[in-house]
Amino acid sequence: MSVLIYPEAALLLPEGGAGARGMLATINAKQFRGRFYQTELAIGGTKLVFEFDYDPGALGATVNLQLDPQHIVVLPAT
Amino acid sequence: MLSLAAIRKSYDSAPVLHDISFAVDAGETVALLGPSGCGKTTLLRIVAGLERADSGSVRFAGEPIDTVPAHQRGFGMMFQEYALFPHLNVADNIAYGLQTHTMSPADRNARVNEMLALVGLSTYRTRRVYQLSGGERQRVALARTLAPAPRLLMLDEPLAALDRSLRKRLQDELVPILQRVGVTTLYVTHDQEEAFALADRVALLNAGELIQYACPEEVYRRPVSAWVARFQGLKNVLDGELQEVGTVQTAIGWCITIVQEHRAQNADHRAQ
Secondary structure (H helix, E strand, O other), X not given: OEEEEOHHHEEEEEOOOOOOOOEEEEEEEEEEEOOEEEEEEEXXXXXXXXXXXXXXXXXXXXXXXXXXXXXXXXXOOO | OEEEEEEEEEEOOEEEEEEEEEEEOOOOEEEEEOOOOOOHHHHHHHHHOOOOOOEEEEEEOOEEXXXXXXXXXXXXXXXXXXXXXXXXXXXXXXXXXXXXXXXXXXXXXXXXXXXXXXXXXXXXXOOEHHHOOHHHHHHHHHHHHHOOOOXXXXXXXXXXXXOHHHHHHHHHHHHHHHHHHOOEEEEEEOOHHHHHHHOOEEEEEEOOEEEEEEOHHHHHHOOOOHHHHHXXXXXXXXXXXXXXXXXXXXXXXXXXXXXXXXXXXXXXXXXX
């Protein structure tokens, strides 16, 4: 099976900031498009793309990433 | 209103459509969406009567129409190239679609005016086709297709030849026109954004198979497969393994708990 993580699923906190949990991620690339920063985060060797209505770069080059479960879907095996 | 049952089609023994079945309600706009070569135009041509399915049946208003010739179906089809007549002006192009109708010249003229008003081109009736922009040609072609009041409107990639900004504008203009006319519509496109903007329901095809048939919200929020998600430009698709009932372990370490089928409701983010 597969897991689909929507672009709006990411919650970011500064690395090591108060209450920071989740995975460490590096901001790999970002682009302002429309009203969102489309941002590629690298987690280990995996790259995922998320959208933010603020500049995630302001939090630092490395951030703590959590996911909002409301924006995750498990897809059936095909 | 329109129903397709187990439609199959092959060309030179290469299958193009496999058991396509779905129904379209009266007044509904359904987008046939999929990548190039997925069979969407072939399906449209079968509905139009321009091709015969190898098996399966097409019904309209409860009646089988498989053997009804295209010109007797009362359907209207608009192609990507518009096929306007360059030697005729705008009004004559629109009136051309009414030639087979028994109408008085006054009624025909009134219908042309009605269609010009519908597409916002009332002041263009005497213009020549070569004097029109791409967007205006598209609207004239739509007016011509709608003039005979088709029972079913079929649009084959009508915006594909236009540049991106014009496509977006015409897409926004098409929605109220189709709503005002209230005609049942099949809309072929390879553009997911266009399909979602225009359609009440989307028939998503790939390699001749109907992959998902649902409203745009459902296709976006509940894609039936990773392919459907990726086709929509959703890039974050991770392989996962069912660890125990209701929990999926992803390859990069997130353990996601599912509290209902195919739907993640809770996730924790344990790094491996």
